[in-house]
Amino acid sequence: MxxxxxxxxxxxxxxxxxxxxxxxxxxxxxxxxxxxxxxxxxxxxxxxxxxxxxxxxxxxxxxxxxxxxxxxxxxxxxxxxxxxxxxxxxxxxxxxxxxxxxxxxxxxxxxxxxxxxxxxxxxxxxxxxxxxxxxxxTPSFCGQSCHVMSPEFTAYHLSSHADVPCTSCHIAPGVQGFVHAKVNGTKQLLMVMFHRYPEPIMAGDKIPSAQVTCLSCHNAERNIGDKLLVKTSYGDDEKNSMTYTMAMVHVGGRDSFGNLSGIHGAHLGHIEYVATDSNHQTIPWVGKTNPDGSVTEFVSSDTKGPITGEKHLMNCIDCHNRAAHSFLTPEEALNKDMAQGRPSRSLPFVHKEGLALIKADYSSRQDAAVRIPSALETFYRTQYPAVWTGQRAEIDQAAKAIVAIYSNNVFPFMKVTWGTHPNNIGHNDYPGCFRCHDGNHNDKTGKSITNDCSTCHNLLATDEADPKQLAAVGLQ
Ligand code: HEC
Ligand code: HEC
Ligand code: HEC
Ligand code: HEC
Ligand code: HEC
Structure with missing residues (x-):
């Protein structure tokens, strides 16, 4: 008291x-x-x-x-x-x-x-x-602030991460990440209100490390072993001829004896690199930490002068940068949908026409939604009157599918179009693996980072009409 x-x-x-x-x-x-x-x-x-x-x-x-x-x-x-x-x-x-x-x-x-x-x-x-x-x-606020995210939002719903909240990959856990996100959210909101956001929006260096995002759900060392990749492609001929590419991709991991192998095993934890652009597409310097602790440096022969810049330890996002919202190439998107039957292969030249239509310029998505169906109709009405009368339903369906491909990948109002957001897995459409594995990054002895096809995959078939391996694995 x-x-x-x-x-x-x-x-x-x-x-x-x-x-x-x-x-x-x-x-x-x-x-x-x-x-x-x-x-x-x-x-x-x-x-x-x-x-x-x-x-x-x-x-x-x-x-x-x-x-x-x-x-x-x-x-x-x-x-x-x-x-x-x-x-x-x-x-x-x-x-x-x-x-x-x-x-x-x-x-x-x-x-x-x-x-x-x-x-x-x-x-x-x-x-x-x-x-x-x-x-x-209100929709007006949302329409203005969220529409800048609409490309990613659209692609996200089609991905295997459609149930993973945006924040799981975009906000680092902990107080610091939280505060950072709030400050950024406010900044972004002001940018949207005053129309000061970049078009297109690029990730740059703003994504938190995979260590605190991807690895909270994924096991970096899980032994995945080989993964069979089968791609179906269609030709630009009248019959839309179908061919297959098959590759056994050596994904690897850490096996039950503790050995690292394959693509995952080769990089995680021991490869560093320097990039000259914020989206890490140009990589002049790569360092590999050997088991004895020494570092082997690989330098691109295109490099002139000394290389400076932040060193990045390679992680999941350096390859799987489009895990949650991937924009496809026109060919990839059309092949994928045709493999599922829409547009129907039975329509003559539908691959060639479809590809030309999704690659054409439209002022807006609404414009594409009107002009694509009308162009496809005109094509069949004038070139194939019998198909036009006999397969009206397939033509309608094809038009819808082609419009959908366009609207899932092209967003004129955000200047997002084919190829704006490169995918680093692979090497055929974008530099990807070949940012380093181009046979042009050499160490002091002149040995380059491997460019040997079979180190990464066994190509079982490339664009073959009827590969016997397809039957062998029971797919045909
Ligand atoms: C599985 C993890 C993951 C999820 C979930 C995710 N993102 Fe991303 N996001 C990334 C990565 C990784 C990048 C960097 C892409 C690159 O460097 O090419 C990125 C980049 C972006 C960008 C920059 C532009 C671009 O496309 O590269 C935007 C905008 C974006 N994300 C918005 C979203 C929105 C909105 C959601 C939820 C609807 C979302 N993200 C969900 C991982 C994710
Ligand atoms: C909240 C948990 C979670 C986070 C965070 C997460 N993932 Fe996933 N991821 C999953 C699940 C669940 C699946 C399996 C989905 C399926 O099989 O359909 C998956 C599937 C995948 C696949 C295989 C399917 C595909 O689309 O190729 C890859 C690759 C992948 N994740 C990479 C990443 C990367 C890279 C990150 C970080 C940028 C990440 N994930 C973050 C839960 C997560
Ligand atoms: C050097 C590039 C590279 C790095 C780094 C990398 N991956 Fe992969 N990953 C691949 C490739 C290539 C494949 C197989 C091709 C495909 O799935 O499209 C693959 C496949 C996968 C799959 C799919 C397996 C399946 O069964 O379909 C998952 C999940 C995955 N990686 C997760 C991760 C995670 C998590 C990390 C980070 C710890 C990571 N990867 C780092 C290149 C990489
Ligand atoms: C940032 C540069 C970089 C990128 C990008 C990259 N790698 Fe590598 N990779 C390396 C280096 C460095 C080595 C080690 C080379 C050596 O020891 O001679 C390596 C080794 C490998 C190995 C083992 C080679 C062997 O001789 O055993 C495989 C397989 C591989 N990478 C696949 C891939 C795949 C697939 C991708 C794309 C998905 C990829 N890499 C992307 C730098 C890179
Ligand atoms: C550094 C590793 C690496 C090397 C070296 C490499 N590839 Fe690939 N390649 C890949 C990966 C990873 C994929 C799978 C991409 C995916 O998941 O879609 C791929 C896919 C392919 C495909 C499948 C078709 C497609 O459209 O994706 C073909 C064909 C191909 N590679 C040919 C070659 C040839 C030919 C060589 C030798 C000159 C070669 N690759 C060297 C990593 C490599």
Missing amino acids: ADLEQFKKNWLRPFLFYGNNTISLIGGALTSASALVLVGFWVVDFLGHGGSSNPYLGIIFDLVLPGIFVLGLLLIPLGMWLRQRQLSAAGQIPSIYPAIDFAEPAFRHGVNFVIVATFINFVIVGTASYRGVAYMD
């Missing part, structure tokens, strides 16, 4: 005495009002009523409201310090601080002030937050 009295006398009384000034009282009211609004929203969110999945709401609940809260907290000592300075200059510091007593008019006035100001602030901050949330949930 004596301790409490002592505390009141030595701490609480001076605190309330100096705190009884306009600045501190406003600070106290701001703090309590923003805390009330925050708690109110948390309760609503917890009960699940009116909760919103809008990713940018964090701006209100994690930045603006806590900001007001902290501002209020800072105003309290600021006001106290100013008052102390003022009183001390006037020689008015009391020897005994006034008791905490409602009979004291100054004390009563201070308490009343805080209560009334808290109420007013609560109404203002609460209404503003509520209106902010409501605005962010």
